[in-house]
Amino acid sequence: MIEVVLNDWLGKKVKVKCNEDDTIGNLKKLVAAQTGTRADKIRIQKWYNTYKDHITLKDYEIHDGMGLELYYN
């Protein structure tokens, strides 16, 4: 179980607990549940690399405590 921090640089900072083998799509659902936006409106990036929905956190090498950028579609 890892904890990921998502920041949208506009005041919304969200910490989400998830498994390493969760996909980005699942992570978006968890974030949506916490922030209240819809899951399909969320975009997770790391410096111009938009993360795709079907790839797992482990494959993107996202570790515990790592920060990701939260944008909206």
Added chain:
Amino acid sequence: MANRTDPAAKSIRGTNPQNLVEKILRSKIYQHTYWKEQCFGLTAETLVDKAMELDHLGGTHGGNRKPTPFMCLVMKMLQIQPDKDIVVEFIKNEDYKYVRALGAFYLRLTGTDIDVYRYLEPLYNDYRKLRRKLADGKYTLTHVDEVIDELLTQDYSCDIALPRVKKRWTLENIGSLEPRKSALEDDFEEEEEKDEEDQLVAELEDEGHEKDYYRGRSPARERDRDRKRDSHRYRDRDYERDYDRDRGRGRDRDRDRDRDRDRERDRDRDRHRLREDKEYGRDREWEGRERDRRDRDRGRRRSPSRSRSRSRDRKDRDEERRKRHARSSASPRRRGDRPEDASTRDEPKKKKEKKEKKDDGTDHPDPEIAAANKLRASLGMKPLK
């Protein structure tokens, strides 16, 4: 400026009509080539031409979320605000299904609650296929009535948050709308009658006893009662649920009918015993002769009333009668079985529940993790490790 709303246009729900579409999606539409090239200087007439060229529905798609031409035309309609007559014409036209879908969508966004129900519900009878573009760029098949159902029951469609409309039963209660009459209602009634007739014929061959009870009830009374009950049925706007419920009820009714058939046989025998007491055997012989003949004649006419009485009523009547008359029997086989069944049914259920809890991890000692697991379970994900 091409993107400014017509200053003479009314404000929808207290704001600029274009604000019905969210800011991000709006900017995406303004930057799209379809908007810039095709939608410049469109009027209501030329918009119809563009609408006839549509070949798919959809919201946004792709990694950078490009809007579909459908979206751009919806935006254009919001910008120019055509009259209600024109929108209704869009909906009423039979030839072009995408024009219809466009009109329906616009009306859902901008129309009053009553208009929405009045003009969109007839479209439930349209079964034509539509092409819909999904978020990943692929096309999928849908139908006009599915789209209308989505517009009327969901609050999000094609990447636009649909404004809230009042529930149908609220409007019925205040009298602005009639209870919904489905086009399939007649079909259902016919099916029910047919099923009941077959049932009746089968039962008559078995028993040869008359069911006095149903003679006592006037079919008019039954029908009134059931019409009121039916209005409850159609109050629920979720029609899929309705169909499932009807079908489910039909299935339940079949099951219950089989169960009740045995009970009725016993019940009728008991009632005959009672009737003997009451009528001192006066009419018995006469009825015995007439019964079968009348039954067979009456079978057809009586089926409308019979079809309306639901298994629930029969069960209630059963229990009532059993309470009043100690002699009445449920068949001994049933009575013996039922308590046993209940206990055996409970046990596997309990075991299953316990197992599920452990799998979910919702009973984790740490409350935060338990809460997180609960959320994950509701989203359909496995628990945290």
